[in-house]
Amino acid sequence: MADLHFLANPARFRRFSQRVLPGLGFATVLMLAVGAYMAFFVAPEDYQQGKTVRIMFLHVPSAWLSMGGYALLAALGASLLVWRHPLAALMARAAAPVGASFAAVCLLTGSLWGRPMWGTYWVWDARLTSMLLLFFLYLGHIALSRAYDSPERGDRAAAILALIGVINLPIIKFSVDWWNTLHQPASITRLDAPAIHNSILVPLLWMAVSLLFLFVWLVLLRTETEIDRRRLENAEAAA
């Protein structure tokens, strides 16, 4: 972490991101194309799920990234409150909608998969519900960071919210699990049947890495935009 402190200066970060972004974008597109080919043509159909197993290659990495994204928000929030890094606030502002989008993709693909498999778009399963609550926590973060006329105020309020949210996430997860087992036993909602075969696992991990590239690329690009936007606002205020 200490080595990343040199990026805390927005101007230095901008030079860094401008050098990295084109290559990263190119790599992301290439990896996603290869991943899509693997997911659609190389990976075999599941003997029970048929073609719908291919949804998992988008669904599972989205779930991982939306959870990782919230951890990133909390880390950025801590870095803003402890070291007052101006860039942490801008990056949190950039990362929150990306994380929320991955949570939304996870929920949408999950319900599209659920329709043929479980016969319904939505069940009040513990996993679905906690992902929905994670999505709401993202929405709260986005709304709070943009609620004030002074952006710095919103940034710091959202940072506190992210830290409290990350403490509460395990508690929410635990209580939702408990709630579900109280009401209905796990029926068809078990994904972790036997161990996953390599022919499925390799495309899945490939897609996870490509989507991680996409995540990083989007966050860097949006952070750059936020830096420009903040500069414009400051210039307008000064003029």
Added chain:
Amino acid sequence: MSGFTTLLARDLRLVLRRPGDVGVVLAFFVVATVLFPLGIGPETNLLARIAAGVLWCAALFAALLSLERLFAADYEDGTLDLLLLAPWPLELAALAKCLAHWIVTGLPLSLLAPFLGVAFGLDGESLLALGATLLVGTPTLSLIGGLAAALTLGAPKSGALLALLALPLCVPTLIFGAGAIETLAAGDGIVTHVAILAALALVALATTPWAIAAALRQAGE
């Protein structure tokens, strides 16, 4: 510690001078709960089954209603600035404000809920359990809501934002509070549920005052 009691007494005295504010919250709680039988139908079995969830949700909304003004008056008239300058911990001030909020909303709601439960056809044991779980669970709502109120202090249209921030964080309390009455109906004791509710309240007590104080410091800057 005298600062804590002074601030608590002041907040309670302010409410006593305008008892109508508390009355409105309690009236909202009653009206909101009464709407459910009207909307769902008067079958006693169904009503008894959903009673705990309905009463808990209504209590949660009622508690949120009054939170918007928790720090707002102090923020507008400058009291908050003095609290920020005062040479004693802002965390204690935050705790005193939340405790005052609980005494004037959480406590009366917990006492009132069993009477409404009668109208839903809950039996005596469930009514006691309802009151007990609300008594243990509502402090958490006041603390989490206090945090949301401090975070949204001074924001335009803070009411809806406050609810968006506080509700997901209140989910665990709601689950265990309403779940307790369900376990009772299944023939088990509610000790586990009450213990978990108390644990949630302690976690909130240990974390939120610091976060509220941090949020208030930013509002004062």
